[in-house]
Amino acid sequence: MESIAGPRKTGAMRFLVIGASGAQGGAVARHLTERGHDVRGFSRTGDVPARVRPFRGDLGDAARVKEAFDGVTHASVTLPLVYDPATVSAHVRHVIDGALAAGVRRLAFNTGNRLPEAESGVAAFETRRRAAAALLSSGVPTVVLRPPLYAENLRAPGVAGPGVLRYPLPADVAVPWLTHADLGAATAAALTLDGLEGATLDLGGPDTVTGPELAAMFGPGVRYEEQDVAAFESGLAHAVGAEAAAGVAATYRWIGGRRGFFTPSPGLAERLGLRLTPLRDWIAT
DSSP: EOOOOOOOOOOOOOEEEEETTHHHHHHHHHHHHTTOOOOEEEEEOOOOOOEEEEEEOOOOOOHHHHHTTTTTEEEEEEOSOOHHHHHHHHHHHHHHHHHHTTTOEEEEESSSSOSSSSSOHHHHHHHHHHHHHHTSSSSSOOEEEEEBBBBBGGTTTTTTETTTEEEESOOOOOOBBBBBHHHHHHHHHHHHHHHHHHHEEEEEOOOBBBHHHHHHHOTTTOEEEOOOHHHHHHHHHHOOOHHHHHHHHHHHHHTTTTTTTTTTOOOHHHHTTOOOOOOOHHOOO
């Protein structure tokens, strides 16, 4: 990944990354610090990437969230894997209040997944849809980023085995797998490029592939196998807990065989000035 973007916001910038201890927020924080930016990382644990200034807090604590925004000009927000509507609404309200008080010049909200165009009844989708709508109407200059699936998911236990690649999607569902590093670059562009306020951007990597096409990238003779969603949920629960795993699994059940769900916004890499990582190159690393 490399950024080749054009005009960007000028003037002193101080970044807040909410969710900096997670895989997505951590990728954003690393990208920003690697380019010399001053980054404050908000998380419950304080375990943030190198050169990021840790700020321990909980999104449910309004005063602490407001304190985290003090002196911040740009903010990246990724919510935790919590899908209770009232809890998410409170988290978002605290973010909005903190951003408005600080006079934040740009906020990038990562929904964590692609969102259906219509109501789905799936909490992991609908809480993020409402969060995006609240931020866009808040008065805080906001860009909404809706990623597809992450390439790093393919390194989870039980996905790639001898001669087989298992994932809980039908074989003919095409996905533009996005790396965390490219998410970081896209978020930085969304935060700093002119003219993006109010935009909703469907991110994607440069290669959109079906299950068998993806398996072939892992080597000759590797076959694709659709994983049972219940088995996927059980394995995920060991990493993130049963409640969060159930919320994530519900998105895969809804996606099922819906073709075209992951289609990215056309020309987005060029618009953001990015050179995205080819999937084969990422697999080879």
